[in-house]
Amino acid sequence: MAGDQGREHYHFQLHDELSALFSRKPPGGAVDPGPRGFDLQTVSPLPSFTDLLHGPVMDYDSLGRDLGLSCSAPSGVLGSGGTASPELMTDGNDNARGGATPLTPNSSVSSSSTEAAGEEDGERCKKDQLKLEDEEEEEEEQQAKDDDEGGDTNKTKKKGEKRQSQPRFAFVTKSEVDHLDDGYRWRKYGQKAVKNSPYPRSYYRCTTQKCPVKKRVERSYQDHTIVITTYEGKHNHQSPATARGSTRLIAPLPMMSTSFCQELMMHQIPQLNSSDTQQGNPNPIVFLASLLPSLQQSHFPDCGLLQDIVPSLVHGSQP
DNA sequence: CGGGTTTGACCAGCGC
């Protein structure tokens, strides 16, 4: 619903964690009302959550672990723990394809947890986290059984069964468009007004048959350009994009894991706060270019991938 | 005509 963008801003709360992140102050102390620190708006085809999502089976659990985001630290998902992992954002703007200039090829800040951006209530989140840790184990077992039986467990849940037991992974993306192209095809099956939010939450399902993955898309109330996408479940198939031949982007997945993302975060934040963005440099490319050398040193024995993906960047930053 | 979106209704979980 693009028409939602023109609405007035009510006062309401979204996720404290996200709010904390988005209202991150620059070192100078001045309050920065927007997430400009992550404003990578013109960066295009980079490995990002799109790539992380790609692959025959997307494992959010391991992805979350890889990103160093522990579900046991519910309130620290984004803001407090320093565990958020802003990623280089993808092209991924399918909505803008077909000639129209992408308003903002999205930048993203990924977060992860079983709840992550999905819950606005911190207290409840904490409780849920504890429950989810147990439930996920049970659910996995249950799902394994169901798979064996060939049953479709997603349609009608037995009484007493709880929803939201699938592993979840949230991405925070700066984008003008709600529905980001992550390589998969999604069908919208619902939309709800969110409490205290002027922006509705949209519900999508993967259109691939028997694929249980869902995602929720909502906007931050503090900055309507911030899109919070929460994925739930695991794809049991390849992404159409991958099938079309973008398999190269899958390759870095292992490298995107664990320390890389954390390191990326560590690299990004200071630079974002202190250098280009602080000086109001509108060109995110500069930021990325500055990021690359450190990546090469620390985590990319072979930076060919990045070079492939952003050749102009690399070439531009290397004499 | 098939596939996607919209939207009101329904249901379940949770807090009071």
Add this chain to the structure above:
DNA sequence: GCGCTGGTCAAACCCG
């Protein structure tokens, strides 16, 4: 028990 809220369903509608 009741009301609120999030999540889902499904009919109607839209579009290529």
